Amino acid sequence: MLNEKQSKEVIELCQKLVRIQSYSGEEKQVGETLKEYFEQNGFDEVKIDSYGNVIGIMKGKRPGKKLLFDGHIDTVPVINEEKWTHAPFGAQIVDKKIYGRGTSDMKGAVAAMACAVAKFSKECDKDFAGELYVAGVVHEECFEGVAARSISEFVKPDYVIIGEASNLNLKIGQRGRAEIVVETFGVPAHSASPEKGINAVYAMSHVINAIREIEPPKHPILGKGILELTDIKSSPYPGASVVPEYCRVTYDRRLLVGETKVSVLEPIQKRLNELMESDDKLKAKVSYATGHETCYTGNSISGERFFPGWLFSKEEDFIENVLGELKDMGFQPEITQYNFCTNGSHYAGEAGIKTIGMGPSDEKLAHTIDEYVEVEQLTKVTECYCGIMKALLK
Incomplete structure:
Protein backbone atom coordinates (compact mmCIF):
# COMPACT_ATOMS: atom_id res chain seq x y z
CA MET A 1 0.00 0.00 0.00
CA GLY A 176 -3.17 -3.30 -34.94
CA ARG A 177 -3.91 -0.51 -37.37
CA ALA A 178 -3.06 0.37 -40.95
CA GLU A 179 -3.95 3.35 -43.09
CA ILE A 180 -4.43 2.21 -46.68
CA VAL A 181 -4.47 4.66 -49.59
CA VAL A 182 -6.19 3.88 -52.88
CA GLU A 183 -5.67 6.25 -55.83
CA THR A 184 -7.29 6.55 -59.23
CA PHE A 185 -5.86 8.54 -62.13
CA GLY A 186 -7.93 10.17 -64.87
CA VAL A 187 -7.56 12.77 -67.60
CA PRO A 188 -8.58 16.41 -67.00
CA ALA A 189 -11.06 18.14 -69.26
CA HIS A 190 -13.46 21.08 -69.16
CA SER A 191 -16.63 20.01 -67.42
CA ALA A 192 -18.59 21.39 -70.40
CA SER A 193 -16.97 18.62 -72.48
CA PRO A 194 -16.54 15.77 -70.00
CA GLU A 195 -16.29 13.16 -72.76
CA LYS A 196 -12.82 14.49 -73.57
CA GLY A 197 -11.50 13.49 -70.15
CA ILE A 198 -11.60 10.59 -67.72
CA ASN A 199 -13.24 11.39 -64.38
CA ALA A 200 -11.08 9.91 -61.60
CA VAL A 201 -13.98 10.16 -59.11
CA TYR A 202 -16.28 8.02 -61.28
CA ALA A 203 -13.44 5.52 -61.56
CA MET A 204 -13.04 5.58 -57.79
CA SER A 205 -16.74 4.88 -57.28
CA HIS A 206 -16.31 1.54 -59.05
CA VAL A 207 -13.21 0.83 -56.97
CA ILE A 208 -15.00 1.63 -53.71
CA ASN A 209 -17.87 -0.71 -54.55
CA ALA A 210 -15.44 -3.50 -55.39
CA ILE A 211 -13.49 -3.03 -52.16
CA ARG A 212 -16.71 -3.08 -50.12
CA GLU A 213 -17.17 -6.68 -51.23
CA ILE A 214 -13.93 -7.73 -49.52
CA GLU A 215 -14.54 -9.58 -46.27
CA PRO A 216 -11.72 -8.85 -43.78
CA PRO A 217 -10.55 -11.77 -41.63
CA LYS A 218 -11.74 -12.49 -38.10
CA HIS A 219 -9.92 -13.64 -34.99
CA PRO A 220 -11.60 -15.63 -32.19
CA ILE A 221 -10.23 -13.25 -29.52
CA LEU A 222 -9.36 -9.97 -31.23
CA GLY A 223 -12.50 -9.89 -33.37
CA LYS A 224 -12.97 -8.42 -36.86
CA GLY A 225 -10.23 -7.05 -39.06
CA ILE A 226 -12.41 -4.15 -40.28
CA LEU A 227 -11.79 -2.21 -43.51
CA GLU A 228 -13.54 1.14 -43.38
CA LEU A 229 -13.33 4.12 -45.74
CA THR A 230 -12.51 7.26 -43.75
CA ASP A 231 -12.00 10.01 -46.33
CA ILE A 232 -12.11 10.82 -50.04
CA LYS A 233 -10.39 13.66 -51.91
CA SER A 234 -10.30 14.72 -55.54
CA SER A 235 -7.99 17.00 -57.48
CA PRO A 236 -8.13 19.72 -58.57
CA TYR A 237 -10.20 21.01 -55.69
CA PRO A 238 -12.29 23.13 -55.98
CA GLY A 239 -13.06 21.74 -59.41
CA ALA A 240 -13.83 25.11 -61.09
CA SER A 241 -15.31 23.48 -64.20
CA VAL A 242 -12.58 20.83 -64.44
CA VAL A 243 -13.13 17.08 -64.62
CA PRO A 244 -11.04 15.70 -61.72
CA GLU A 245 -7.91 13.91 -62.88
CA TYR A 246 -7.08 12.39 -59.49
CA CYS A 247 -8.94 10.81 -56.60
CA ARG A 248 -7.63 9.39 -53.34
CA VAL A 249 -9.43 7.50 -50.59
CA THR A 250 -8.11 6.35 -47.23
CA TYR A 251 -9.17 3.21 -45.42
CA ASP A 252 -8.75 2.35 -41.75
CA ARG A 253 -7.81 -1.32 -41.50
CA ARG A 254 -7.71 -2.98 -38.10
CA LEU A 255 -5.03 -5.66 -38.09
CA LEU A 256 -5.10 -9.11 -36.55
CA VAL A 257 -2.26 -11.31 -35.35
CA GLY A 258 -0.06 -12.66 -38.13
CA GLU A 259 -1.15 -10.21 -40.82
CA THR A 260 1.65 -8.71 -42.89
CA LYS A 261 2.01 -5.70 -45.14
CA VAL A 262 1.77 -8.00 -48.15
CA SER A 263 -1.18 -10.08 -46.95
CA VAL A 264 -3.29 -7.04 -46.06
CA LEU A 265 -2.92 -5.34 -49.44
CA GLU A 266 -3.22 -8.55 -51.48
CA PRO A 267 -7.06 -8.78 -51.70
CA ILE A 268 -7.34 -5.08 -52.54
CA GLN A 269 -4.68 -5.32 -55.22
CA LYS A 270 -6.46 -8.36 -56.66
CA ARG A 271 -9.72 -6.38 -57.01
CA LEU A 272 -7.89 -3.48 -58.63
CA ASN A 273 -6.21 -5.82 -61.11
CA GLU A 274 -9.57 -7.34 -62.03
CA LEU A 275 -11.12 -3.91 -62.59
CA MET A 276 -8.20 -2.68 -64.68
CA GLU A 277 -8.27 -5.82 -66.82
CA SER A 278 -11.94 -5.25 -67.60
CA ASP A 279 -11.50 -1.50 -68.23
CA ASP A 280 -8.29 -0.42 -69.94
CA LYS A 281 -9.01 3.23 -69.10
CA LEU A 282 -8.96 2.60 -65.36
CA LYS A 283 -5.68 3.29 -63.61
CA ALA A 284 -5.59 2.58 -59.87
CA LYS A 285 -2.99 2.05 -57.18
CA VAL A 286 -2.99 0.87 -53.55
CA SER A 287 -0.35 1.58 -50.89
CA TYR A 288 0.11 2.42 -47.23
CA ALA A 289 -0.06 6.00 -46.03
CA THR A 290 3.15 7.47 -44.70
CA GLY A 291 3.50 10.16 -42.09
CA HIS A 292 6.19 12.77 -41.51
CA GLU A 293 6.38 14.96 -38.41
CA THR A 294 8.98 17.16 -36.73
CA CYS A 295 10.06 16.33 -33.18
CA TYR A 296 10.71 19.03 -30.59
CA THR A 297 14.41 18.15 -30.95
CA GLY A 298 14.27 19.36 -34.55
CA ASN A 299 14.70 15.86 -35.93
CA SER A 300 12.07 14.37 -38.19
CA ILE A 301 10.09 11.23 -37.43
CA SER A 302 8.41 9.32 -40.20
CA GLY A 303 6.95 5.93 -40.89
CA GLU A 304 4.60 3.86 -42.94
CA ARG A 305 1.26 3.66 -41.18
CA PHE A 306 1.26 -0.08 -40.54
CA PHE A 307 1.16 -1.02 -36.85
CA PRO A 308 0.83 -4.78 -36.23
Whole structure:
Protein backbone atom coordinates (compact mmCIF):
# COMPACT_ATOMS: atom_id res chain seq x y z
CA MET A 1 0.00 0.00 0.00
CA LEU A 2 1.11 3.54 -0.65
CA ASN A 3 1.50 5.69 2.42
CA GLU A 4 0.10 9.22 2.52
CA LYS A 5 3.35 10.79 1.31
CA GLN A 6 3.66 8.39 -1.62
CA SER A 7 0.03 8.92 -2.64
CA LYS A 8 0.52 12.67 -2.55
CA GLU A 9 3.67 12.34 -4.66
CA VAL A 10 2.01 10.47 -7.54
CA ILE A 11 -1.01 12.79 -7.51
CA GLU A 12 1.17 15.91 -7.61
CA LEU A 13 3.40 14.52 -10.37
CA CYS A 14 0.33 13.69 -12.45
CA GLN A 15 -1.00 17.23 -11.93
CA LYS A 16 2.35 18.76 -12.82
CA LEU A 17 2.52 16.82 -16.11
CA VAL A 18 -1.10 17.56 -17.04
CA ARG A 19 -0.65 21.31 -16.50
CA ILE A 20 1.92 21.35 -19.31
CA GLN A 21 0.41 21.37 -22.79
CA SER A 22 2.27 18.74 -24.80
CA TYR A 23 0.72 18.10 -28.17
CA SER A 24 2.70 15.82 -30.49
CA GLY A 25 5.94 17.58 -31.38
CA GLU A 26 5.65 19.91 -28.38
CA GLU A 27 6.68 17.57 -25.55
CA LYS A 28 9.92 19.29 -24.51
CA GLN A 29 8.71 20.90 -21.28
CA VAL A 30 6.85 17.85 -20.02
CA GLY A 31 9.92 15.76 -20.87
CA GLU A 32 12.13 18.10 -18.85
CA THR A 33 9.71 17.84 -15.91
CA LEU A 34 9.90 14.05 -16.06
CA LYS A 35 13.69 14.20 -16.33
CA GLU A 36 13.80 16.41 -13.24
CA TYR A 37 11.73 13.86 -11.32
CA PHE A 38 14.09 11.04 -12.34
CA GLU A 39 17.14 13.03 -11.25
CA GLN A 40 15.63 13.95 -7.89
CA ASN A 41 14.45 10.44 -7.04
CA GLY A 42 17.44 8.17 -7.28
CA PHE A 43 17.45 7.16 -10.93
CA ASP A 44 20.97 6.26 -12.03
CA GLU A 45 20.80 7.89 -15.43
CA VAL A 46 18.46 9.81 -17.72
CA LYS A 47 18.70 9.56 -21.49
CA ILE A 48 16.99 11.78 -24.05
CA ASP A 49 17.22 10.35 -27.55
CA SER A 50 17.11 12.04 -30.96
CA TYR A 51 13.28 11.97 -31.06
CA GLY A 52 13.04 13.48 -27.56
CA ASN A 53 11.96 10.31 -25.73
CA VAL A 54 12.92 10.65 -22.06
CA ILE A 55 14.17 7.44 -20.42
CA GLY A 56 14.83 7.10 -16.69
CA ILE A 57 17.17 4.22 -15.78
CA MET A 58 17.29 2.46 -12.40
CA LYS A 59 19.80 -0.36 -11.99
CA GLY A 60 19.63 -3.10 -9.38
CA LYS A 61 22.68 -4.28 -7.45
CA ARG A 62 22.53 -7.67 -9.17
CA PRO A 63 22.30 -8.61 -12.87
CA GLY A 64 18.92 -9.69 -14.17
CA LYS A 65 16.10 -8.95 -16.58
CA LYS A 66 15.39 -5.56 -18.13
CA LEU A 67 11.91 -4.23 -17.47
CA LEU A 68 10.59 -1.25 -19.48
CA PHE A 69 7.59 0.88 -18.52
CA ASP A 70 6.25 2.65 -21.60
CA GLY A 71 4.00 5.72 -21.45
CA HIS A 72 3.57 8.44 -24.04
CA ILE A 73 3.79 12.08 -22.99
CA ASP A 74 2.09 13.65 -26.01
CA THR A 75 -1.65 14.25 -26.12
CA VAL A 76 -4.27 14.97 -28.74
CA PRO A 77 -5.23 18.67 -29.00
CA VAL A 78 -8.02 20.30 -27.03
CA ILE A 79 -10.82 21.28 -29.39
CA ASN A 80 -13.61 23.63 -28.24
CA GLU A 81 -12.10 24.44 -24.85
CA GLU A 82 -15.28 26.34 -23.93
CA LYS A 83 -17.12 23.01 -23.75
CA TRP A 84 -14.91 21.78 -20.92
CA THR A 85 -16.41 22.02 -17.43
CA HIS A 86 -12.93 21.97 -15.90
CA ALA A 87 -9.89 23.70 -17.43
CA PRO A 88 -8.16 21.20 -19.73
CA PHE A 89 -4.73 22.08 -18.35
CA GLY A 90 -5.82 22.87 -14.80
CA ALA A 91 -5.48 19.37 -13.33
CA GLN A 92 -8.16 20.23 -10.79
CA ILE A 93 -9.25 17.59 -8.30
CA VAL A 94 -13.04 17.44 -8.09
CA ASP A 95 -14.97 14.56 -6.50
CA LYS A 96 -11.75 12.52 -6.20
CA LYS A 97 -10.99 12.86 -9.91
CA ILE A 98 -8.13 14.75 -11.59
CA TYR A 99 -9.46 16.53 -14.68
CA GLY A 100 -7.47 17.56 -17.72
CA ARG A 101 -6.14 16.60 -21.13
CA GLY A 102 -3.86 13.60 -20.77
CA THR A 103 -4.99 12.52 -17.31
CA SER A 104 -6.33 9.25 -18.70
CA ASP A 105 -4.31 9.15 -21.92
CA MET A 106 -1.80 8.91 -20.37
CA LYS A 107 0.10 11.19 -18.03
CA GLY A 108 -1.55 9.57 -15.03
CA ALA A 109 0.08 6.26 -15.92
CA VAL A 110 3.44 7.95 -16.65
CA ALA A 111 3.40 9.54 -13.19
CA ALA A 112 2.46 6.21 -11.59
CA MET A 113 5.25 4.38 -13.42
CA ALA A 114 7.90 6.90 -12.39
CA CYS A 115 6.74 6.92 -8.76
CA ALA A 116 6.43 3.13 -8.62
CA VAL A 117 10.00 2.58 -9.82
CA ALA A 118 11.29 5.17 -7.33
CA LYS A 119 9.30 3.55 -4.50
CA PHE A 120 10.29 -0.01 -5.38
CA SER A 121 13.99 0.84 -5.64
CA LYS A 122 14.10 2.93 -2.48
CA GLU A 123 12.32 0.37 -0.32
CA CYS A 124 14.75 -2.40 -1.28
CA ASP A 125 17.78 -0.09 -1.45
CA LYS A 126 18.18 -1.18 -5.10
CA ASP A 127 18.83 -4.72 -3.93
CA PHE A 128 17.07 -6.35 -6.87
CA ALA A 129 18.25 -8.34 -9.86
CA GLY A 130 17.80 -6.43 -13.09
CA GLU A 131 17.29 -3.00 -14.58
CA LEU A 132 14.20 -0.77 -14.63
CA TYR A 133 13.41 1.77 -17.33
CA VAL A 134 10.62 4.36 -17.49
CA ALA A 135 10.11 5.88 -20.93
CA GLY A 136 8.19 9.07 -21.61
CA VAL A 137 7.50 8.54 -25.30
CA VAL A 138 6.87 11.25 -27.90
CA HIS A 139 4.65 11.30 -30.99
CA GLU A 140 2.60 8.23 -30.03
CA GLU A 141 -0.65 9.93 -31.00
CA CYS A 142 0.72 10.22 -34.56
CA PHE A 143 2.67 6.98 -34.87
CA GLU A 144 1.96 4.11 -32.50
CA GLY A 145 5.27 2.33 -32.02
CA VAL A 146 7.53 4.42 -34.26
CA ALA A 147 9.34 6.45 -31.59
CA ALA A 148 9.29 3.30 -29.45
CA ARG A 149 11.65 1.60 -31.92
CA SER A 150 14.43 3.91 -30.75
CA ILE A 151 13.69 3.03 -27.12
CA SER A 152 13.75 -0.74 -27.57
CA GLU A 153 16.94 -0.50 -29.61
CA PHE A 154 18.59 1.32 -26.70
CA VAL A 155 17.09 -0.67 -23.81
CA LYS A 156 16.70 -4.13 -25.37
CA PRO A 157 14.05 -5.01 -22.75
CA ASP A 158 13.01 -8.50 -21.70
CA TYR A 159 9.56 -7.24 -20.67
CA VAL A 160 7.46 -4.18 -21.51
CA ILE A 161 4.54 -2.74 -19.56
CA ILE A 162 2.29 -0.45 -21.61
CA GLY A 163 0.54 2.05 -19.35
CA GLU A 164 -2.49 2.78 -21.54
CA ALA A 165 -5.81 2.92 -19.68
CA SER A 166 -7.12 -0.53 -18.76
CA ASN A 167 -9.26 0.06 -15.66
CA LEU A 168 -6.55 -1.83 -13.72
CA ASN A 169 -7.07 -4.94 -15.86
CA LEU A 170 -4.26 -6.85 -17.56
CA LYS A 171 -4.11 -6.45 -21.34
CA ILE A 172 -2.38 -9.19 -23.29
CA GLY A 173 -3.02 -8.06 -26.86
CA GLN A 174 -4.60 -5.63 -29.28
CA ARG A 175 -5.67 -5.23 -32.87
CA GLY A 176 -3.17 -3.30 -34.94
CA ARG A 177 -3.91 -0.51 -37.37
CA ALA A 178 -3.06 0.37 -40.95
CA GLU A 179 -3.95 3.35 -43.09
CA ILE A 180 -4.43 2.21 -46.68
CA VAL A 181 -4.47 4.66 -49.59
CA VAL A 182 -6.19 3.88 -52.88
CA GLU A 183 -5.67 6.25 -55.83
CA THR A 184 -7.29 6.55 -59.23
CA PHE A 185 -5.86 8.54 -62.13
CA GLY A 186 -7.93 10.17 -64.87
CA VAL A 187 -7.56 12.77 -67.60
CA PRO A 188 -8.58 16.41 -67.00
CA ALA A 189 -11.06 18.14 -69.26
CA HIS A 190 -13.46 21.08 -69.16
CA SER A 191 -16.63 20.01 -67.42
CA ALA A 192 -18.59 21.39 -70.40
CA SER A 193 -16.97 18.62 -72.48
CA PRO A 194 -16.54 15.77 -70.00
CA GLU A 195 -16.29 13.16 -72.76
CA LYS A 196 -12.82 14.49 -73.57
CA GLY A 197 -11.50 13.49 -70.15
CA ILE A 198 -11.60 10.59 -67.72
CA ASN A 199 -13.24 11.39 -64.38
CA ALA A 200 -11.08 9.91 -61.60
CA VAL A 201 -13.98 10.16 -59.11
CA TYR A 202 -16.28 8.02 -61.28
CA ALA A 203 -13.44 5.52 -61.56
CA MET A 204 -13.04 5.58 -57.79
CA SER A 205 -16.74 4.88 -57.28
CA HIS A 206 -16.31 1.54 -59.05
CA VAL A 207 -13.21 0.83 -56.97
CA ILE A 208 -15.00 1.63 -53.71
CA ASN A 209 -17.87 -0.71 -54.55
CA ALA A 210 -15.44 -3.50 -55.39
CA ILE A 211 -13.49 -3.03 -52.16
CA ARG A 212 -16.71 -3.08 -50.12
CA GLU A 213 -17.17 -6.68 -51.23
CA ILE A 214 -13.93 -7.73 -49.52
CA GLU A 215 -14.54 -9.58 -46.27
CA PRO A 216 -11.72 -8.85 -43.78
CA PRO A 217 -10.55 -11.77 -41.63
CA LYS A 218 -11.74 -12.49 -38.10
CA HIS A 219 -9.92 -13.64 -34.99
CA PRO A 220 -11.60 -15.63 -32.19
CA ILE A 221 -10.23 -13.25 -29.52
CA LEU A 222 -9.36 -9.97 -31.23
CA GLY A 223 -12.50 -9.89 -33.37
CA LYS A 224 -12.97 -8.42 -36.86
CA GLY A 225 -10.23 -7.05 -39.06
CA ILE A 226 -12.41 -4.15 -40.28
CA LEU A 227 -11.79 -2.21 -43.51
CA GLU A 228 -13.54 1.14 -43.38
CA LEU A 229 -13.33 4.12 -45.74
CA THR A 230 -12.51 7.26 -43.75
CA ASP A 231 -12.00 10.01 -46.33
CA ILE A 232 -12.11 10.82 -50.04
CA LYS A 233 -10.39 13.66 -51.91
CA SER A 234 -10.30 14.72 -55.54
CA SER A 235 -7.99 17.00 -57.48
CA PRO A 236 -8.13 19.72 -58.57
CA TYR A 237 -10.20 21.01 -55.69
CA PRO A 238 -12.29 23.13 -55.98
CA GLY A 239 -13.06 21.74 -59.41
CA ALA A 240 -13.83 25.11 -61.09
CA SER A 241 -15.31 23.48 -64.20
CA VAL A 242 -12.58 20.83 -64.44
CA VAL A 243 -13.13 17.08 -64.62
CA PRO A 244 -11.04 15.70 -61.72
CA GLU A 245 -7.91 13.91 -62.88
CA TYR A 246 -7.08 12.39 -59.49
CA CYS A 247 -8.94 10.81 -56.60
CA ARG A 248 -7.63 9.39 -53.34
CA VAL A 249 -9.43 7.50 -50.59
CA THR A 250 -8.11 6.35 -47.23
CA TYR A 251 -9.17 3.21 -45.42
CA ASP A 252 -8.75 2.35 -41.75
CA ARG A 253 -7.81 -1.32 -41.50
CA ARG A 254 -7.71 -2.98 -38.10
CA LEU A 255 -5.03 -5.66 -38.09
CA LEU A 256 -5.10 -9.11 -36.55
CA VAL A 257 -2.26 -11.31 -35.35
CA GLY A 258 -0.06 -12.66 -38.13
CA GLU A 259 -1.15 -10.21 -40.82
CA THR A 260 1.65 -8.71 -42.89
CA LYS A 261 2.01 -5.70 -45.14
CA VAL A 262 1.77 -8.00 -48.15
CA SER A 263 -1.18 -10.08 -46.95
CA VAL A 264 -3.29 -7.04 -46.06
CA LEU A 265 -2.92 -5.34 -49.44
CA GLU A 266 -3.22 -8.55 -51.48
CA PRO A 267 -7.06 -8.78 -51.70
CA ILE A 268 -7.34 -5.08 -52.54
CA GLN A 269 -4.68 -5.32 -55.22
CA LYS A 270 -6.46 -8.36 -56.66
CA ARG A 271 -9.72 -6.38 -57.01
CA LEU A 272 -7.89 -3.48 -58.63
CA ASN A 273 -6.21 -5.82 -61.11
CA GLU A 274 -9.57 -7.34 -62.03
CA LEU A 275 -11.12 -3.91 -62.59
CA MET A 276 -8.20 -2.68 -64.68
CA GLU A 277 -8.27 -5.82 -66.82
CA SER A 278 -11.94 -5.25 -67.60
CA ASP A 279 -11.50 -1.50 -68.23
CA ASP A 280 -8.29 -0.42 -69.94
CA LYS A 281 -9.01 3.23 -69.10
CA LEU A 282 -8.96 2.60 -65.36
CA LYS A 283 -5.68 3.29 -63.61
CA ALA A 284 -5.59 2.58 -59.87
CA LYS A 285 -2.99 2.05 -57.18
CA VAL A 286 -2.99 0.87 -53.55
CA SER A 287 -0.35 1.58 -50.89
CA TYR A 288 0.11 2.42 -47.23
CA ALA A 289 -0.06 6.00 -46.03
CA THR A 290 3.15 7.47 -44.70
CA GLY A 291 3.50 10.16 -42.09
CA HIS A 292 6.19 12.77 -41.51
CA GLU A 293 6.38 14.96 -38.41
CA THR A 294 8.98 17.16 -36.73
CA CYS A 295 10.06 16.33 -33.18
CA TYR A 296 10.71 19.03 -30.59
CA THR A 297 14.41 18.15 -30.95
CA GLY A 298 14.27 19.36 -34.55
CA ASN A 299 14.70 15.86 -35.93
CA SER A 300 12.07 14.37 -38.19
CA ILE A 301 10.09 11.23 -37.43
CA SER A 302 8.41 9.32 -40.20
CA GLY A 303 6.95 5.93 -40.89
CA GLU A 304 4.60 3.86 -42.94
CA ARG A 305 1.26 3.66 -41.18
CA PHE A 306 1.26 -0.08 -40.54
CA PHE A 307 1.16 -1.02 -36.85
CA PRO A 308 0.83 -4.78 -36.23
CA GLY A 309 -1.54 -6.54 -33.87
CA TRP A 310 -0.29 -8.81 -31.09
CA LEU A 311 -1.59 -11.32 -28.59
CA PHE A 312 -0.09 -13.49 -25.88
CA SER A 313 -1.61 -16.57 -24.28
CA LYS A 314 -3.04 -16.33 -20.76
CA GLU A 315 -0.90 -19.36 -19.94
CA GLU A 316 2.41 -17.57 -20.60
CA ASP A 317 4.58 -17.83 -17.49
CA PHE A 318 5.19 -14.09 -17.24
CA ILE A 319 1.47 -13.36 -17.38
CA GLU A 320 0.63 -16.00 -14.79
CA ASN A 321 3.39 -14.67 -12.52
CA VAL A 322 2.06 -11.10 -12.74
CA LEU A 323 -1.54 -12.18 -12.25
CA GLY A 324 -0.60 -14.28 -9.23
CA GLU A 325 1.33 -11.45 -7.60
CA LEU A 326 -1.47 -8.94 -8.14
CA LYS A 327 -4.04 -11.33 -6.67
CA ASP A 328 -1.79 -11.88 -3.65
CA MET A 329 -1.84 -8.09 -3.20
CA GLY A 330 -5.64 -8.10 -3.15
CA PHE A 331 -6.29 -6.99 -6.74
CA GLN A 332 -8.59 -8.91 -9.08
CA PRO A 333 -7.63 -7.89 -12.62
CA GLU A 334 -9.39 -9.40 -15.62
CA ILE A 335 -7.28 -10.55 -18.56
CA THR A 336 -8.52 -8.74 -21.67
CA GLN A 337 -7.25 -6.96 -24.81
CA TYR A 338 -6.97 -3.33 -25.82
CA ASN A 339 -9.60 -2.18 -28.29
CA PHE A 340 -7.22 0.41 -29.76
CA CYS A 341 -3.64 0.62 -31.00
CA THR A 342 -0.69 1.20 -28.63
CA ASN A 343 3.11 1.22 -28.66
CA GLY A 344 2.75 -2.53 -28.15
CA SER A 345 2.49 -2.67 -31.94
CA HIS A 346 6.24 -2.25 -31.97
CA TYR A 347 7.33 -4.02 -28.79
CA ALA A 348 5.17 -7.13 -29.19
CA GLY A 349 3.97 -6.92 -32.81
CA GLU A 350 7.29 -6.07 -34.48
CA ALA A 351 10.00 -6.99 -31.97
CA GLY A 352 8.33 -9.98 -30.28
CA ILE A 353 9.08 -8.69 -26.77
CA LYS A 354 6.94 -10.03 -23.92
CA THR A 355 4.44 -7.25 -23.33
CA ILE A 356 1.46 -6.56 -21.10
CA GLY A 357 -0.71 -3.51 -20.60
CA MET A 358 -2.05 -2.01 -17.40
CA GLY A 359 -3.11 1.52 -16.65
CA PRO A 360 -5.48 3.60 -14.57
CA SER A 361 -8.80 4.89 -15.91
CA ASP A 362 -11.26 3.65 -18.50
CA GLU A 363 -10.31 3.33 -22.17
CA LYS A 364 -13.39 5.29 -23.26
CA LEU A 365 -12.16 8.48 -21.52
CA ALA A 366 -9.24 8.95 -23.91
CA HIS A 367 -9.52 12.05 -26.15
CA THR A 368 -12.79 13.14 -24.54
CA ILE A 369 -14.05 16.48 -23.22
CA ASP A 370 -13.53 16.63 -19.43
CA GLU A 371 -11.06 13.74 -19.54
CA TYR A 372 -10.16 12.59 -16.03
CA VAL A 373 -8.43 9.93 -13.96
CA GLU A 374 -9.75 8.77 -10.61
CA VAL A 375 -7.33 9.42 -7.76
CA GLU A 376 -8.00 5.96 -6.35
CA GLN A 377 -7.10 4.28 -9.65
CA LEU A 378 -3.93 6.39 -9.91
CA THR A 379 -2.68 5.30 -6.49
CA LYS A 380 -3.76 1.69 -6.98
CA VAL A 381 -1.99 1.32 -10.32
CA THR A 382 1.19 2.59 -8.66
CA GLU A 383 0.88 -0.31 -6.23
CA CYS A 384 0.17 -2.67 -9.13
CA TYR A 385 3.33 -1.55 -10.95
CA CYS A 386 5.33 -2.38 -7.82
CA GLY A 387 3.74 -5.83 -7.84
CA ILE A 388 4.59 -6.30 -11.53
CA MET A 389 8.22 -5.46 -10.83
CA LYS A 390 8.30 -7.95 -8.00
CA ALA A 391 6.75 -10.65 -10.20
CA LEU A 392 8.98 -10.16 -13.23
CA LEU A 393 12.28 -9.56 -11.46
CA LYS A 394 12.18 -12.76 -9.43
